[in-house]
Amino acid sequence: MSEIAIGVLALQGDFEEHIQMLARLGVATREVRKPEELRGLDGLIIPGGESTSMGLVAECWGLVEPLRAWVHAGRPAWGTCAGLILLADRAVGQKRGGQPLIGGLDVTVNRNYFGRQTDSFETMLSAPALGAEPIPAVFIRAPAIVELGADVEPLASLVGKTGEPIYVAVRQGAILATAFHPELTDDDRWHRYFLSMVGEVGD
Amino acid sequence: MSKSNSNGVQEQTGVVTGAFTVKAGLAQMLKGGVIMDVVTPEQARIAEEAGACAVMALERVPADIRKDGGVARMSDPEMIKSIMEAVTIPVMAKVRIGHFVEAQILEAIGVDYIDESEVLTPADEEHHINKHKFAVPFVCGCRNLGEALRRIAEGAAMIRTKGEAGTGNVVEAVRHARAVNGAIRHLTTMDEDELFAYAKEIRAPYELVKQTAALGRMPVVNFAAGGVATPADAALMMQLGVDGVFVGSGIFKSGNPARRAKAIVQAVTHYNDPQILAEISENLGEAMVGINIDTLAENERLASRGW
Numbered sequence: 001m002s003e004i005a006i007g008v009l010a011l012q013g014d015f016e017e018h019i020q021m022l023a024r025l026g027v028a029t030r031e032v033r034k035p036e037e038l039r040g041l042d043g044l045i046i047p048g049g050e051s052t053s054m055g056l057v058a059e060c061w062g063l064v065e066p067l068r069a070w071v072h073a074g075r076p077a078w079g080t081c082a083g084l085i086l087l088a089d090r091a092v093g094q095k096r097g098g099q100p101l102i103g104g105l106d107v108t109v110n111r112n113y114f115g116r117q118t119d120s121f122e123t124m125l126s127a128p129a130l131g132a133e134p135i136p137a138v139f140i141r142a143p144a145i146v147e148l149g150a151d152v153e154p155l156a157s158l159v160g161k162t163g164e165p166i167y168v169a170v171r172q173g174a175i176l177a178t179a180f181h182p183e184l185t186d187d188d189r190w191h192r193y194f195l196s197m198v199g200e201v202g203d
Numbered sequence: 204m205s206k207s208n209s210n211g212v213q214e215q216t217g218v219v220t221g222a223f224t225v226k227a228g229l230a231q232m233l234k235g236g237v238i239m240d241v242v243t244p245e246q247a248r249i250a251e252e253a254g255a256c257a258v259m260a261l262e263r264v265p266a267d268i269r270k271d272g273g274v275a276r277m278s279d280p281e282m283i284k285s286i287m288e289a290v291t292i293p294v295m296a297k298v299r300i301g302h303f304v305e306a307q308i309l310e311a312i313g314v315d316y317i318d319e320s321e322v323l324t325p326a327d328e329e330h331h332i333n334k335h336k337f338a339v340p341f342v343c344g345c346r347n348l349g350e351a352l353r354r355i356a357e358g359a360a361m362i363r364t365k366g367e368a369g370t371g372n373v374v375e376a377v378r379h380a381r382a383v384n385g386a387i388r389h390l391t392t393m394d395e396d397e398l399f400a401y402a403k404e405i406r407a408p409y410e411l412v413k414q415t416a417a418l419g420r421m422p423v424v425n426f427a428a429g430g431v432a433t434p435a436d437a438a439l440m441m442q443l444g445v446d447g448v449f450v451g452s453g454i455f456k457s458g459n460p461a462r463r464a465k466a467i468v469q470a471v472t473h474y475n476d477p478q479i480l481a482e483i484s485e486n487l488g489e490a491m492v493g494i495n496i497d498t499l500a501e502n503e504r505l506a507s508r509g510w
Contacts, residue, residue: 012235056254095291117315120225
């Protein structure tokens with residue numbers, strides 16, 4: 001795994017936490033703020049933060065189109081929380097006037113599904129794709145996926161407000177999306193899972 | 204028959220709210236961003252459109268609190284709620300130092316973060332709020348590492364420099380950021396015996412001093428605040444090692460708030476890129492009129508409030 005390089009979108013949010021996690025796994029990383037910084041990367045992580053801030057800063061320096069091109073070319077991308085919102089094809093609960101999205105992931109995401117900060121929570125999730133052992137998950141003003149497209153594979157779910165299933169981790173081809181923050185825990189299984197996806201595409 | 208939690212998730216085993224991880228975690232999501240003081244829903248919308256990662260809802264910005272004098276208190280909850288309805292980004296609000304009932308009120312209306320702030324008139328001259336008792340996270344100001352770690356010991360999940368609010372003068376924020384980061388660099392060179400003595404000297408809990416030394420940084424997110432008025436000021440603070448920036452009076456007391464707000468957001472992302480900083484610093488209109496700190500009487504200095 002030593003030869004691959006992962007970009008982390010560094011416009012706003014907790015990109016440093018992802019970089020530290022990847023460094024512990026011995027993976028080279030690069031902070032991405034401008035379009036030319038995407039060159040030569042094998043995978044891209046869009047971190048947690050405020051999706052509106054990231055979208056507006058990306059728009060200002062012509063980064064939205066190159067990011068769309070990246071995702072639509074089937075190159076590996078992983079969005080955590082705000083990153084999930086940016087990767088979704090459809091988002092409800094956006095700011096007035098909407099917000100720039102990258103898209104590519106055929107889901108409907110409900111922004112701040114779980115409510116405000118006092119509703120933020122931690123729990124243990126079952127995610128069979130990562131092994132039998134439950135995995136810690138930190139949800140901060142988190143979104144939830146309320147509708148899945150046909151090609152989207154659910155990796156972890158919770159029970160929603162009216163008993164309906166809501167999805168908090170999904171995969172569609174080379175896109176991984178999690179509503180929670182693996183980068184805020186000591187468990188590196190999601191990062192290793194994404195690296196294995198990057199490896200599959202590279203082969 | 205299933206009960207619902209306040210967060211809407213049906214009660215399932217092992218869901219924990221209000222723990223330190225999620226309190227400090229929200230601050231981690233704000234990193235690399237700008238938190239703007241706003242006094243109306245319209246200003247909050249301007250801040251959101253400019254790319255602010257959160258807003259601070261208050262009745263008067265620090266420059267006006269300074270001008271008007273009198274006792275400055277928590278803002279009207281109705282006004283804070285109207286701002287919470289106007290935007291999707293997190294909303295913070297201020298309480299007086301030590302005024303835990305103002306904090307209970309803000310928690311009840313559901314603000315995302317509470318600033319126990321020296322900008323308001325202190326309610327208790329000996330005790331800060333016991334912030335562990337709350338599910339809502341707190342940010343507190345500091346002038347140095349000892350003060351920061353005392354606040355963290357009381358439960359603060361985020362720290363900011365005090366700077367000197369409402370002056371448009373960045374000099375105090377620079378002093379406080381340098382004091383904190385200089386002390387952390389010093390800490391990382393100490394052996395255990397020295398750490399005990401140093402903890403006593405700066406009146407901070409030994410465990411937090413040890414943790415800071417091991418991490419080589421503040422154990423929670425640390426923003427700059429108090430006097431940031433230009434994109435260059437914001438980038439200066441970022442290069443000095445803070446995680447993000449609060450802008451108070453600097454935006455809505457300037458000639459073109461929307462433009463200046465956008466420029467400061469860009470400056471915090473691209474703080475290490477002088478070409479971009481030059482571009483975004485052009486044609487911003489009047490900056491807020493500043494105040495020189497040495498013309499302030501000792502009792503006009505807000506940073507000396509808090510202990």
